[in-house]
Amino acid sequence: MTTLDLPVRVHATLVTDRRELAPGVVLLGLDAPDVVAATQPGQFVMAIPPSGEAAATALGVYEAEGKRASLLFFVTGNRTRELSELRVGERLDVVGPLGNGFDLSGKPSRVAIVAGGVGIASVLLPAQALVRAGARVQLLYGARTAALLVEAERFNEAGCALALATDDGTTGYHGYVTDLLERLPRVDLILACGPTPMLRAVARIAATLGVRAQLSLEETFACGVGGCWGCVVPIVRTSAQAPRFPPANAGGSDFVNARICKEGPVFWSHELRW
Amino acid sequence: MTTLDLPVRVHATLVTDRRELAPGVVLLGLDAPDVVAATQPGQFVMAIPPSGEAAATALGVYEAEGKRASLLFFVTGNRTRELSELRVGERLDVVGPLGNGFDLSGKPSRVAIVAGGVGIASVLLPAQALVRAGARVQLLYGARTAALLVEAERFNEAGCALALATDDGTTGYHGYVTDLLERLPRVDLILACGPTPMLRAVARIAATLGVRAQLSLEETFACGVGGCWGCVVPIVRTSAQAPRFPPANAGGSDFVNARICKEGPVFWSHELRW
Amino acid sequence: MVETKPSLAVKLGKLRLEYPTLMGSGCYGSGQEFAPFANLNKIGAVVLKSVTRLPRLGNPTPRLVHTPAGMLNAIGLQNPGIDWYLDHEVPKYAKLPWRVVGSVAGFSVDDYAYVCERLAARDEIAAVELNISCPNVASEGETFACDPKLTASVVRACRATTDKTLIVKLSPNVTDIAAIALEAEGAGADALAVINTVRGMSIDAETWHPRLGNVTGGLSGPAIRPIAVLAVYEVARVATIPIVGQGGIETTRDALEFFLAGAAAVGIGTANFTDPRIPERIADELRDYLWNRNLASIGEIVGKANVGFANVYEYEGDEG
């Protein structure tokens, strides 16, 4: 058998705690030492539905410390509803961690993290790692309304400066979180996770500012492990993340379709062909 | 609008209590005064799945007293599993009561009730009504194994004499419950609910003994209200229960297909064309 | 600005319905069975169980089996035959405050025309649907909807018998449903019902027996919704007559998929087995949906699915 990239397996975890952070927003703590040990900031797991009756769900690893990993998610359909109904002591099997997380190797000293809505779930681990490495981290965090700006204080505790924005003005800046990014003093690096329109804005602003940005993308997944080619995004051919099993370059186009689950979910914004 | 037979409606009930009587056997108490008020012994309800994602499930009304009705069921598939996961305080909507229950109008003085497995769920109400009316009631109750002979003491309390049978001999008579029926002193009436092979045996024995029997039949339901003709059983054309919208008598056959949900679920055994 | 309540009314040929919802044939009796717990003031019409020339006992049981997100049925057209039906059943429909649409099934062109004519002649019957797509009869029931020429013959023969609205119900079990739809329209159909059930089968791994007495049956419910939405979309691109879209509609969101794909009205069958309040809920929520979007009538969304790829990034596509 060929050598494998990552020592991932299917992990049987137990729910240790469960909180409803806002209506329809759930934080599930899991007893999952193996997941904690293996997870890099920005990676995700595929949560296997306890009923066995739907596809597994891609969820970012929110916290990972000691034996406890956690998942933070919005209930948007059948599958997240089923996960939201898990109780303390029940079992949840997860595949992972999977994918390529944020690249924090450049030793950035000033970092802006932009999170939109549930995007917050993928940025606590990189924020903690950056603070630990001595960087000054500014979290720009936006949501539809104040109640959905969950876990902001957690980032405060982690040592981040905070700037909040809501679409309806119920808290913080009244408008898009990306507006805050435009006005920020210079940073070395931008990390972002959130809805695609927000990520596009971040990419545009980063290009204008001349700052490199890493974006954690989202797309509907099936396999989550690179087997089905259902989750692609076009990236420039020369990217280090261009898939080893390359998508076609029919007509000699300058881009290739990379799998978000395998080559991502985090990509350099300047390598995306958006 | 034409006049309607029964004042049935959709009832929003709340789960008041929940017990697991044996592995996979659940008793759900419901705050359901309207159901209690309307239910005749042997009727059933269609339980609407809380998720809204499957067909409603036909379940006999087990207990009905004061404001509390209860359902007793075996977890055999998706739908009963979903119902089994309901907790106290949660809501369950039911349609009913529906169907024609046991005919207790003949003032029988000695009655044998034969219950097989989950069939027990449909015979407590008729047992109670008969005892109240002064009849001597003998419950013959069989199951695969002792642990599944749930609620036997409840029938004792209700004033029934009990004879138990298990397929594996773990309790009571070692063999089929219908063997007990053959050896019983003479009764005026037999009521039975359970698996179809058991009901067939009851029908045969009743014919031999010359005792009239009422059988509560089971079949997969879709509508539960007579609208789809999915749940039929052939009965003799002359039965009072022959449907008013009569099934065909192609070729002049002597039977008609009656709907178990509408003309039944209880039928006189001698009118079934088995 | 919309000042009045948005209209949900729809016309299928000459038949005007206050609500764009038809209760699927075979699923709802005549409506009387559901009247105690459903609000039949808020439905468009009930399509009656299909009736044939001669009486039929239907298939042996089991006739129903639940499957993932759906069910298989093989009723086998149990019905008392047109004579008894006209004498004993149809008169009752005169008193009903909701519209009933007759449904005709048969085994020859002549069967269809004969039953259609007699049924359509009755005032109690608002319109007639031709079920040329029942998958659950041993003989050639479904071959009508699987063959463009036979479809045309049946529809033409029935068209000649009545001026009432003629709805032709199509089968998804074909290679090219749009071609059949065109034949039906060309032969005089006023509307198309899309789709009937999808053929299927289930086997019990313990007993090794098929789970249906008839061995095979028809699949309905949410499982088939994507198949039905596509069928409506494909038929809508070629047909000019209204479509009654059906197959797995359980929620307003589901119904909207069908309107956007090109259905003028929707059918609701299996969902009534989940919860009899669903048709009323859909009627109310459709009205809210239109109101919230300042739309005056349901007609404004029919066929409005935006297939222009505006939701995806600019994309060059393939050459190979």
Next chain:
Amino acid sequence: MVETKPSLAVKLGKLRLEYPTLMGSGCYGSGQEFAPFANLNKIGAVVLKSVTRLPRLGNPTPRLVHTPAGMLNAIGLQNPGIDWYLDHEVPKYAKLPWRVVGSVAGFSVDDYAYVCERLAARDEIAAVELNISCPNVASEGETFACDPKLTASVVRACRATTDKTLIVKLSPNVTDIAAIALEAEGAGADALAVINTVRGMSIDAETWHPRLGNVTGGLSGPAIRPIAVLAVYEVARVATIPIVGQGGIETTRDALEFFLAGAAAVGIGTANFTDPRIPERIADELRDYLWNRNLASIGEIVGKANVGFANVYEYEGDEG
């Protein structure tokens, strides 16, 4: 008395597999993607993603959408083309301890024959599957499996290029799948894969956009299982070559439905997206099932569904 462990081995033409399970094309990569958390010692083979003559970028996103008890996909045959594939991918398969079956897609008879010949010539490839039934390409991909004559032409042309086992994958989107199966067998197929995905569509009621970038896609998963079981049953009644039954298999009970309907082996696709341990679980449980029934091999249950109505009461049936 059975003394040894029941055998799960199966032969598809010349190809002998230890386990009667094939991981569905397009769902499982080459197996390497799943190897970290699935036990690939307990599968029969992996069917590789379909490859075409020229490279293809595939369809715009979204390419996937979850639907009730299933999913729609419209990948659009993204692949690097046969040249790059043979040079860079296929050599890696030499080292894999599991069997890989190549899958060929195309847009002309010549395409199929060309790619089939080059692929089949490689030692790394244990057998070849012809995907003549992909519903997700704008051009004529699926018309091959929808037309008996085209099916025969493709299979005949490919047959001439190789002695390796040739599996032909059929589409459920046809009026008569058995007729197509017979053509494929007559033209030299060694086995039939039944079924590919069912065509479907989904529309977002909020945005009015189709949920797939390609507008339409292929439905897979438990929702289509009854459709697939029937297709296998119908093909098995006419074909004499082995069938790989697939469509919505998630549990051992599901797999057994297919064996009983007449499949010699089963395909597992979408279920791997639910839980990658499913194929191993099915292998173990199939062995237990045979053991508990004193059966020596999986072959003893193939096609053994009892369609003799023994499960229903004596019944006269209809005359009408």
